Amino acid sequence: MLALVSAKTQSASHARNNRHFGSFLGAEYPVFIGLVTVAIFWGTGSRLVEIIGHPIALIVVFLSLFAVILWSAISVVHHADCLAIKWGEPYGTLVLTLSAITIEVEMISTAMLHGANNPTLGRDAIFSVVMIALNGFVGLCLLMGGLSYREQHYNLQGVNSYLNVIMTLAVIGLVLPNFTTTTGGPTLSTEQTIFLIVACLVLYAIFLLIQTMRHRLYFIDADDAVPAKSAHHSVQLRATGFHVVMLFLYMTIVILLAEKFAIPLDNSIEKFGMPQEFGGAMIAALVLSPEGLGAVRASLHNQLQRSVNILLGSVLATIGLTIPAVLTISLITKRPVILGVQGGNLPLLLLTLAVSVVTFTSRKTNILQGCVHLLLFGLFVLLIFAP
Numbered sequence: 001m002l003a004l005v006s007a008k009t010q011s012a013s014h015a016r017n018n019r020h021f022g023s024f025l026g027a028e029y030p031v032f033i034g035l036v037t038v039a040i041f042w043g044t045g046s047r048l049v050e051i052i053g054h055p056i057a058l059i060v061v062f063l064s065l066f067a068v069i070l071w072s073a074i075s076v077v078h079h080a081d082c083l084a085i086k087w088g089e090p091y092g093t094l095v096l097t098l099s100a101i102t103i104e105v106e107m108i109s110t111a112m113l114h115g116a117n118n119p120t121l122g123r124d125a126i127f128s129v130v131m132i133a134l135n136g137f138v139g140l141c142l143l144m145g146g147l148s149y150r151e152q153h154y155n156l157q158g159v160n161s162y163l164n165v166i167m168t169l170a171v172i173g174l175v176l177p178n179f180t181t182t183t184g185g186p187t188l189s190t191e192q193t194i195f196l197i198v199a200c201l202v203l204y205a206i207f208l209l210i211q212t213m214r215h216r217l218y219f220i221d222a223d224d225a226v227p228a229k230s231a232h233h234s235v236q237l238r239a240t241g242f243h244v245v246m247l248f249l250y251m252t253i254v255i256l257l258a259e260k261f262a263i264p265l266d267n268s269i270e271k272f273g274m275p276q277e278f279g280g281a282m283i284a285a286l287v288l289s290p291e292g293l294g295a296v297r298a299s300l301h302n303q304l305q306r307s308v309n310i311l312l313g314s315v316l317a318t319i320g321l322t323i324p325a326v327l328t329i330s331l332i333t334k335r336p337v338i339l340g341v342q343g344g345n346l347p348l349l350l351l352t353l354a355v356s357v358v359t360f361t362s363r364k365t366n367i368l369q370g371c372v373h374l375l376l377f378g379l380f381v382l383l384i385f386a387p
Helices: 004-045 055-087 093-115 122-148 156-178 190-214 242-272 276-300 304-333 345-359 365-384
Strands: none
Touching: 004 242, 055 093, 055 242, 055 276, 055 304, 093 122, 093 190, 093 242, 093 276, 093 304, 122 156, 122 276, 122 304, 122 345, 122 365, 156 190, 156 304, 156 345, 190 304, 190 365, 276 304, 276 365, 345 365
């Protein structure tokens, strides 16, 4: 009798384990696709990514890597969302932002160190992140949210904190180099470079202290906000350790593939004669797409504060962390870096910062503000191909 009960217990336990394993495979199969892709591209060395003589093969490699990286990055967002539910805001959004910035820095670093020196790549990627996030995704969030709810609310103190630091570092890092006279052109001297690196890192560290400890309530839904629907109603939560492990696993896949992706991206621009700004825009679009989709989803569930935390946090982290990374690589490798935004992009950057301040001057938004930001995003795309 005891043997029969023990057998039934073991059978039930085995069935539960099979169900859990089947559930894991159904939810996390992208990790296996990513691992296989990593094995293929790293196992073959540089033979696949350095294909230049065959345009079709180059396009296939480019699109394959792009698709797997994007898929894995979306999985990173999923597990960051789960951690956001468990840890609360702004910690969950901070995890997502820092994950995306790690990917961005890796891709820019690899592209900068591959082939002929492209001194404007870092600047183009940073500028593209600012334009895509502040104009493209902010505009889409405000438009979609306004169509669904007419007006949406957010915490004014938190947005002001974001914009205060973003405007300061954006002007110092992307505008000021055009007007310094120690070096020729839109570049910085060694002393100016070191100062900018330290200033970005220190100011971003102070902001993180404000965001996560001293004034955490600035980055949570305002008290007078309209009750929000849960944006996480369909998220399947597991143990915190599981989500942390899967987050790092997907991040590792993305970083390893991003290092390979930067090579065919650089080769494609040279092979097909694309504008150099296109490379920076592609890196920015790939990095921001998962975050942007998460921000739009939050806006559709009337959680504009989360959208703001994601998008403005991405811009701030890009300026505060990517600029120091690019400048550090320049100092170590002795490769010149051009940071100053020039041509039509300079007034576009200043106009974007000014419009962002006007957009977030009250505690609520509507579709008009979204349309203005989308107009500026369209102008950004136009200037890439018709400067």
